[in-house]
Amino acid sequence: MQDTLLTIDGLSAGTEDKPILHDIHLELGSGQTHVLMGPNGAGKSTLGHVIMGDPSYQVTSGSITFDGADITDLTSDKRSLAGIFLSYQAPVEVPGVPLYSFLRTICQMRPELKTTARKFRERVGQICEQLELSDSFLMRELNVGFSGGEKKKVEMLQLLLLQPKLAILDETDSGLDVDALSIVSRGIEAYRAQCDGTLLVITHNTRILERLDVDRTHVMVRGHLVAEGDASLVGEIDASGFSRFEDELAAKGGVA
Amino acid sequence: MAEKLAANAATKLSHVNVPPAQTWNYLRINDIAFEVPAPVTKGEVLSRLPRLFDAVETGIGTEAASWIVSASGDSRYVEVKAGTHRAEPIVVDVDAAAGTVCDTGVLVREGAEATVVVAAHGTPAEAGTTAALVRIVAERRAHVTLVEVVALGKGSQHLEGIGIDAAEGAMVDVRQYALGGEKVAMGICTNLAGRKARLTQDMRYLARGSEQLDVNHVVRQRGRLTKSEIVTSGILADAAHKTMRETIDLIHGAKGAEGREIETVLVAGDDVVNKTLPTILCDEDDVAGNHGASIGSISPEQLAYLADRGVSTADAEALFARAIFDDAVIHAPEATSRNAALSRAELVLGTEIARDVAEGLGLDEGEEH
Ligand SMILES: Nc1ncnc2c1ncn2[C@@H]1O[C@H](COP(=O)(O)OP(=O)(O)OP(=O)(O)O)[C@@H](O)[C@H]1O
Numbered sequence: 013m014q015d016t017l018l019t020i021d022g023l024s025a026g027t028e029d030k031p032i033l034h035d036i037h038l039e040l041g042s043g044q045t046h047v048l049m050g051p052n053g054a055g056k057s058t059l060g061h062v063i064m065g066d067p068s069y070q071v072t073s074g075s076i077t078f079d080g081a082d083i084t085d086l087t088s089d090k091r092s093l094a095g096i097f098l099s100y101q102a103p104v105e106v107p108g109v110p111l112y113s114f115l116r117t118i119c120q121m122r123p124e125l126k127t128t129a130r131k132f133r134e135r136v137g138q139i140c141e142q143l144e145l146s147d148s149f150l151m152r153e154l155n156v157g158f159s160g161g162e163k164k165k166v167e168m169l170q171l172l173l174l175q176p177k178l179a180i181l182d183e184t185d186s187g188l189d190v191d192a193l194s195i196v197s198r199g200i201e202a203y204r205a206q207c208d209g210t211l212l213v214i215t216h217n218t219r220i221l222e223r224l225d226v227d228r229t230h231v232m233v234r235g236h237l238v239a240e241g242d243a244s245l246v247g248e249i250d251a252s253g254f255s256r257f258e259d260e261l262a263a264k265g266g267v268a
Numbered sequence: 269m270a271e272k273l274a275a276n277a278a279t280k281l282s283h284v285n286v287p288p289a290q291t292w293n294y295l296r297i298n299d300i301a302f303e304v305p306a307p308v309t310k311g312e313v314l315s316r317l318p319r320l321f322d323a324v325e326t327g328i329g330t331e332a333a334s335w336i337v338s339a340s341g342d343s344r345y346v347e348v349k350a351g352t353h354r355a356e357p358i359v360v361d362v363d364a365a366a367g368t369v370c371d372t373g374v375l376v377r378e379g380a381e382a383t384v385v386v387a388a389h390g391t392p393a394e395a396g397t398t399a400a401l402v403r404i405v406a407e408r409r410a411h412v413t414l415v416e417v418v419a420l421g422k423g424s425q426h427l428e429g430i431g432i433d434a435a436e437g438a439m440v441d442v443r444q445y446a447l448g449g450e451k452v453a454m455g456i457c458t459n460l461a462g463r464k465a466r467l468t469q470d471m472r473y474l475a476r477g478s479e480q481l482d483v484n485h486v487v488r489q490r491g492r493l494t495k496s497e498i499v500t501s502g503i504l505a506d507a508a509h510k511t512m513r514e515t516i517d518l519i520h521g522a523k524g525a526e527g528r529e530i531e532t533v534l535v536a537g538d539d540v541v542n543k544t545l546p547t548i549l550c551d552e553d554d555v556a557g558n559h560g561a562s563i564g565s566i567s568p569e570q571l572a573y574l575a576d577r578g579v580s581t582a583d584a585e586a587l588f589a590r591a592i593f594d595d596a597v598i599h600a601p602e603a604t605s606r607n608a609a610l611s612r613a614e615l616v617l618g619t620e621i622a623r624d625v626a627e628g629l630g631l632d633e634g635e636e637h
C-alpha cells in the first residue's frame with residue numbers, strides 16, 4: 013500500500029453567495045499522478061484553489077488532510093510551506109518585484125531550500141536553460157508583460173525550484189505552442205523524477221499526459237466528482253466528451 | 269567641486285519643487301521650503317557653464333537652482349561628441365560626509381549616446397545639506413540614460429534638480445531611486461522640444477521613519493509626436509511623508525503628442541502622509557494624456573498569488589521593500605550608484621539581506637571596485 017498524501021473528505025465549498033463544490037471525496041497517494049477533467053465551469057480550478065486555501069472561497073463542510081495533518085483551516089502561505097503548490101491557470105502580474113527577488117524570497121523562507129545566493133543563481137540558471145527561458149527574465153518584474161507561454165514557464169520554474177510534495181497544475185498546458193508544450197511536459201516529468209512528487213493535473217488536453225504515467229482519472233461535472241477510473245478514462249473522454257457524465261448526474265437529480 | 273558649507277549661516281529657499289500649475293492650496297503641496305547654508309560667495313553668481321544651459325528648466329525651480337549654482341563654487345561641463353557612444357557613465361558623486369553641492373552640465377551631441385549617474389550617499393558628520401543640479405542637453409537623435417540613486421540617511425537633507433532638453437528624435441530614459449534621506453527634494457523637468465522626442469521615466473521610492481520625500485515631475489511636450497511615459501511606484505512606511513507632483517504639459521502645436529503617467533503607492537504605516545497632485549495641462553486638441561493612480565495596499569489577487577507561494581502579507585511588504593533595492597542594483601550602471609544602493613540596503617534591510625542582494629546580483633565577483 014502506498015501512503016496517502018492528500019485526503020479530501022465530504023468537502024463542499026463556494027463563494028459567499030454561491031455553492032460551487034458539492035461533497036467532494038478525493039484521495040491522492042504519495043507519488044501518484046491524478047488527472048482531473050470536466051467541462052468549462054465545472055469547478056476544477058475552484059477545487060485547486062480551495063486545496064490551496066484561497067480565502068475567496070468558503071468551506072461549508074468536510075475536511076482536507078495533507079501529509080497527515082488537517083489543513084482545512086490553514087492559511088495558504090502555510091499550506092505552501094507545508095508542500096502544496098498550485099500552478100495558476102492565469103498567473104498574476106506583480107509590478108515592482110523583479111522575478112529574481114521573488115524566487116529568492118520564496119526559496120529562502122524554506123529551511124530545506126536555504127542556500128547561498130551563488131548556488132541559488134546556479135540552480136535557477138540550470139532550470140531556466142531546461143525550460144528554454146532566457147535568464148534575462150530574472151531581472152524583469154514578476155509576470156509583467158510576459159506572454160501567456162512565458163508565464164506558464166515561470167510557474168514551471170517555481171515548481172522545479174520548490175519541489176513541492178503536491179503539485180496541482182491548473183491547465184498548465186493551455187495556450188502553449190507545440191515546442192513550449194513539450195518543454196513544459198519535460199519539466200513536469202523532471203519534477204516527478206526529482207522528488208517523487210504527487211501530481212493533480214487539471215487539463216482539457218491529452219497531449220500533456222503523454223509523458224506521464226496516469227494513475228487515476230477523475231471527472232467533475234457541475235461541482236460534483238461523478239466518475240473515477242484509470243488512465244483509459246482520459247482516452248474515453250477525449251473520444252466522446254462529457255455528455256454521458258452530465259446525463260448520469262442529471263438522472264441522479266444532482267443538479268446544482 | 270565638493271565644498272564644506274558653513275552650517276550656521278542659513279538661507280531660506282521658500283519655493284522648491286513648484287509645479288507648473290498652481291492650484292488652490294488645500295493640500296498645501298504647491299512647494300516645499302528648505303533651510304540651507306548661505307553660499308560662501310555673496311551676491312549674484314552666474315553659472316560657469318556654457319550659456320545654453322541657462323535656458324534649461326529644472327524641476328526644483330529657479331530659486332533652488334541658483335542657490336546650488338552659487339553654493340557649488342564650481343561647475344563641471346561634459347560634452348559627448350556627435351555620433352559617439354560614451355561607454356563610461358558620467359558620474360555625479362554626491363557625498364553627504366563631504367557636504368557636496370554641485371552643478372553639472374552635459375551636452376550630448378547629435379546622435380550620441382551617454383549615461384549620466386547621480387548618486388547621493390553617505391552620512392553627514394552631523395546634520396548636513398547636499399545638492400546636485402544636473403542640466404542635460406540632448407541634441408537630435410541623441411540617447412540619454414539617467415540613473416539617480418538617492419541613498420542618504422539620518423541627518424541628511426538633499427536637493428536634486430534635473431533639467432533635460434530633448435531635440436528632434438532624442439530619447440531620454442530616466443530611472444530614479446529614492447531610497448532614503450531625512451528631507452529630500454527631487455525635481456525633474458524634461459522638455460521634449462523636438463519632433464518625436466521621447467521620455468520614459470521610472471521612479472521607485474521607499475520612505476520610512478519620519479523621512480520626507482518631495483517630488484516634482486514635469487514634462488513639457490512641445491514637439492509634434494512626442495511621447496512620455498512616467499511610472500512611479502513606492503512604499504511609505506511608519507510616519508513617512510511623501511508629496512508627488514506629476515505634470516504633463518501638452519503645449520499648443522504638439523500635434524499627435526502622447527503623455528501617460530501611472531502612480532502606485534503601497535502604504536504600510538499608520539502615520540504615513542501621502543499627497544499626490546497629478547495634472548495634465550492641455551492646450552492642443554490632437555493629443556492624448558492619461559493619468560492613472562492607485563493608492564493603498566497590494567491587491568487581493570497579488571496577495572493571494574504570493575500567499576500561494578508561501579509569502580504572507582507581512583512577508584510581502586518585506587519583499588516589496590527588498591525588490592526596490594534589487595531593482596536599483598540591477599539598473600545601477602556603475603559602482604558608485606550600486607554601492608550607494610547597497611550600503612543603504614544594509615541599514616534598511618539588514619546585513620544578511622543586503623549581502624544576499626549583493627551576492628545574488630553578481631557583485632561578489634569583485635569586477636566592479
Ligand atoms: N470567485 C468566484 N466568484 C464567483 N463565481 C466563481 C468564483 N470562482 C468560480 N466561480 C464560478 O464557479 C464555477 C466553477 O468555476 P471554475 O473556474 O472552478 O471552473 P473550471 O472547471 O476550472 O472551468 P474551466 O475549464 O473553464 O477552467 C463557474 O461557474 C465560475 O463562474
Ligand SMILES: [Mg+2]
Nearest residue numbers: 056057058101
Ligand atoms: Mg479552470
